Amino acid sequence: MGQSIPSTSDIVISTYEARRAAGADEWTACDAALEAFRKRHPEASSDLANTFIADVLRDHTARH
Numbered sequence: 001m002g003q004s005i006p007s008t009s010d011i012v013i014s015t016y017e018a019r020r021a022a023g024a025d026e027w028t029a030c031d032a033a034l035e036a037f038r039k040r041h042p043e044a045s046s047d048l049a050n051t052f053i054a055d056v057l058r059d060h061t062a063r064h
Contacts, residue, residue, distance in 0.1 A: 008037060008040050008041065008052075009056045011036050011037075011040060012033045012036055012037055012052070012053060012056050012057070013033075013056060013057070013060050015029075015032050015033045015035075015036040016029045016030065016032065016033040016057060016060075017029075018032075019032045019033075030053060030057070033053050033056075033057065034049060034050070034053050037049050037052060037053060
């Protein structure tokens with residue numbers, strides 16, 4: 001069996017959480033998550049990228 005490829009949402013969340021765990025403030029962690037998204041989707045507009053990050057982190061926070 002092959003390895004599963006993590007979703008963009010999973011990458012964004014893990015990047016954000018890793019930065020926060022390392023002591024980064026919320027803005028710095030969000031910037032890191034945004035950069036992870038842009039690496040995966042360089043064609044995305046800034047509006048789409050920002051909306052995606054906000055929605056994913058909002059949903060994740062609501063669940064935890």
